[in-house]
Amino acid sequence: MNCDFSIGETDKRIYGSFVEHIGRCVYGGIYDPTCPEADNLGFRKDVISMTKELGVPIVRYPGGNFVSGYNWEDGIGPKEKRPKRSELAWFATETNEIGTDEFAEWCRRADTQAMMAVNLGTRGPDAARNLVEYCNRHSGSYWSDLRGKNGYKNPHDIKLWCLGNEMDGPWQIGHKKAEEYGRVALEAGKLMKWVDPSIELVACGSSSMKMQTFGQWEATVLEEAYDVCDYISLHIYFDNIEDNLPNFLAKSVEMDSFIETVVSTCDYIKGKNRKNKTINLSFDEWNIWYHAAAANEAYMRKRTWDIAPAFNEDIYNFEDALLFGSMILSLLRHADRVKIACLAQLVNVIAPIMTINGGGSYKQSIYYPFLHASKYGRGKVLRTLTQCGKYDSKDYTDVPILDTIAVENEENSELTIFAVNKDLEEDVFTRFSLQGYEGYEVFEHIVMQNNDGKAVNSIERPNVILPISMPLSDNGRLETVLPKLSWNVLRFRRKSTN
Ligand code: AHR
Numbered sequence: 001m002n003c004d005f006s007i008g009e010t011d012k013r014i015y016g017s018f019v020e021h022i023g024r025c026v027y028g029g030i031y032d033p034t035c036p037e038a039d040n041l042g043f044r045k046d047v048i049s050m051t052k053e054l055g056v057p058i059v060r061y062p063g064g065n066f067v068s069g070y071n072w073e074d075g076i077g078p079k080e081k082r083p084k085r086s087e088l089a090w091f092a093t094e095t096n097e098i099g100t101d102e103f104a105e106w107c108r109r110a111d112t113q114a115m116m117a118v119n120l121g122t123r124g125p126d127a128a129r130n131l132v133e134y135c136n137r138h139s140g141s142y143w144s145d146l147r148g149k150n151g152y153k154n155p156h157d158i159k160l161w162c163l164g165n166e167m168d169g170p171w172q173i174g175h176k177k178a179e180e181y182g183r184v185a186l187e188a189g190k191l192m193k194w195v196d197p198s199i200e201l202v203a204c205g206s207s208s209m210k211m212q213t214f215g216q217w218e219a220t221v222l223e224e225a226y227d228v229c230d231y232i233s234l235h236i237y238f239d240n241i242e243d244n245l246p247n248f249l250a251k252s253v254e255m256d257s258f259i260e261t262v263v264s265t266c267d268y269i270k271g272k273n274r275k276n277k278t279i280n281l282s283f284d285e286w287n288i289w290y291h292a293a294a295a296n297e298a299y300m301r302k303r304t305w306d307i308a309p310a311f312n313e314d315i316y317n318f319e320d321a322l323l324f325g326s327m328i329l330s331l332l333r334h335a336d337r338v339k340i341a342c343l344a345q346l347v348n349v350i351a352p353i354m355t356i357n358g359g360g361s362y363k364q365s366i367y368y369p370f371l372h373a374s375k376y377g378r379g380k381v382l383r384t385l386t387q388c389g390k391y392d393s394k395d396y397t398d399v400p401i402l403d404t405i406a407v408e409n410e411e412n413s414e415l416t417i418f419a420v421n422k423d424l425e426e427d428v429f430t431r432f433s434l435q436g437y438e439g440y441e442v443f444e445h446i447v448m449q450n451n452d453g454k455a456v457n458s459i460e461r462p463n464v465i466l467p468i469s470m471p472l473s474d475n476g477r478l479e480t481v482l483p484k485l486s487w488n489v490l491r492f493r494r495k496s497t498n
Helices: 045-054 065-069 100-109 125-136 142-149 178-195 216-225 245-249 252-272 293-302 318-333 367-376
Strands: 006-009 016-018 058-061 085-087 092-094 113-118 160-163 200-203 231-238 280-288 338-343 353-355 361-363 380-382 402-409 414-421 428-431 440-449 479-482 486-494
Touching (some): 045 353, 045 361, 045 367, 058 338, 125 178, 178 200, 200 216, 216 231, 216 252, 231 318, 245 318, 252 280, 252 318, 280 318, 318 414, 367 414, 367 440, 367 486
Parallel strands (some): 016 058, 016 338, 231 280
Antiparallel strands (some): 085 092, 353 361, 380 402, 402 414, 440 486
């Protein structure tokens, strides 16, 4: 690698996450007044402290599919007056105990910022502009004064807003055609920015690159709503249902191609319509999701309308953490255009943090690659040229065995190389050529490796999967062994002269 081959600066918002009213994410996740870890408002302090440790700068809320049927007014004011609703995205009962104000307060306590989504499924521009007024206007209007009466004198000052969620999907409450959505996104966005011109807006892209309408959807939405939006969204979830590890680990190449296709579409519309503004990408849902899929479908079929049912609680194994690490590298590799990303989700539902109702929590395998990237992956992202073997799998060809990226943190003069070794059999001996970083040496090599790919953490055994710092070799410090099937963080700094 070379210090001049920079892709771009990381936007810290790529280390965002997501809290939806789904399963036990809100109730039992961030909020559980019955547990010993609860603070004076019922927020779980253990979850807050892990969120802080992960360094999550933004958290998307309140959905997801949930937002497309949500009346935000149900979730404000005295709790005893809030209605219970049949929630149609996940067939649960929503108590509305937690709403906009409580979530904004949770964000303050967790040192993060809300990324708020508005309902463009059953609602529209009017409800959206009122919510912006409620959250962001200081006072002197109906909605801002109501916030004051509800105990929140100071505005929540939410800067980032999603214009609906996955509006291309037939499962979405109020699903729309691209033209219909583009029109309503434009009008809602226009009013929202009239209320507060300082906000930024994310338009819905495709809910996955497998959608029939992928590509055309983005182009049409941007034809309609280009002027009002700043970002377009991407969502991706990978699975290993077929239990084919080489194929599973190769899937990050699909994420690269998804990003590159959306970038091309944005720039095509920009060029075609002679626009000056560039639309950047918000990868506001990404993760691995399959372990709990069957149980989820069974719950949805039963229609029992439970409150905060325990579903979609994927328990991630070690193999999942490897692909997960590669997915982060894909985000970093596109730092020039991916400015926002949200790990879906933060707690209990497809999440790095797991809690037990009534007390206790633990970290899943995927927690650690996220932690490392968020801690050491901020700064100038550098292209790496990796000479390594390649492999073919069921759906992919020429997949590099080593997935790597480098990030220079200029503030503390550190360089970090992240690497995933996807080789099932062999450790890979690696030599680093750091052009422009003469005199640098490795001072820490963090590794996650496990002989049992299916190993998981649990409340009883929370440290089965845990990263370790490897002993460093003495000679040269610019070569190392990347163990077979491993996630690696190599931290370099200038050799001390003492
Ligand atoms: O993150 C879970 C769900 O996945 C979200 O509600 C939806 O947007 C996506 O399909």
